[in-house]
Amino acid sequence: MDLIIGMIAGAIGGNAAGGLKKNLSLGVLGNSIAGILGGGIGAQALSLIGADGVAGGGMDVAGIIGPLLSGGVGGGVLLAVIGALRNVINR
Numbered sequence: 001m002d003l004i005i006g007m008i009a010g011a012i013g014g015n016a017a018g019g020l021k022k023n024l025s026l027g028v029l030g031n032s033i034a035g036i037l038g039g040g041i042g043a044q045a046l047s048l049i050g051a052d053g054v055a056g057g058g059m060d061v062a063g064i065i066g067p068l069l070s071g072g073v074g075g076g077v078l079l080a081v082i083g084a085l086r087n088v089i090n091r
Helices: 001-019 027-048 061-089
Strands: none
Touching: 001 027, 001 061, 027 061
């Protein structure tokens, strides 16, 4: 469940990052795809270091916040990296 939450949050984070930094935006679909991938990676990374179990896991609010934040940040970061690489290649 953490992975799904992370991927959804990643899509939101990717689109938010694309909206804030227009020069890195890949369009709505590209932002969403990059965000989903980054969100999944972020949620898995949180799970691997064991931080997802801090609040006991589960479906309570505290158990959802970790994957939500890591997914959103991961989605935004991956979009920024891909957008920056695209800008460098296109110059």
